[in-house]
Amino acid sequence: EDKVVQSPLSLVVHEGDTVTLNCSYEVTNFRSLLWYKQEKKAPTFLFMLTSSGIEKKSGRLSSILDKKELFSILNITATQTGDSAVYLCAVGDNNAGNMLTFGGGTRLMVKP
């Protein structure tokens, strides 16, 4: 059974801080790892990672995957109050078609 564990469960920082969110996984036949941001409603896609060591970057957000150690991190630099959300990590398994297994999420609160 595929498993995704995110840490920390929650985090409170001040604007301008840098945060690192962690995602570790166990999967039978790794296909991809995805990060989503969820504010009040539906999750919105951030990154998809398939290869180790290649950083994906979008503005102040970046993410990297380590397929040997089975984890990924999501970094947010110069945080803003608009970054407050739940960040979800999910893994895709080649043995499971298009199914994704989601972690429980990290709740980030950025204070002014």
Added chain:
Amino acid sequence: NAGVTQTPKFQVLKTGQSMTLQCAQDMNHNSMYWYRQDPGMGLRLIYYSASEGTTDKGEVPNGYNVSRLNKREFSLRLESAAPSQTSVYFCASSDRVYNEQFFGPGTRLTVL
């Protein structure tokens, strides 16, 4: 291009009542999914449909049934609602090739 749409947005049921949640996507995706999200539990897969004409159980299928009506529509039915089914329900879709899933806005269901 509306993406993934869900109806209704909110619903209150009494124990034992039945209802159907509707989902439609206009992205010509092959795969569609139903998730439930409970506080602190992340997203859990109820059922999915890898392609038109097929449906499979996910992690928490008990108490639910689904119908893949056509390529666009995937409905979720609660035959006899129970308070344990109080949750937020998300529908999602994805292209067969890529794992990125696009989510609908969600349905908040309360069972009294």
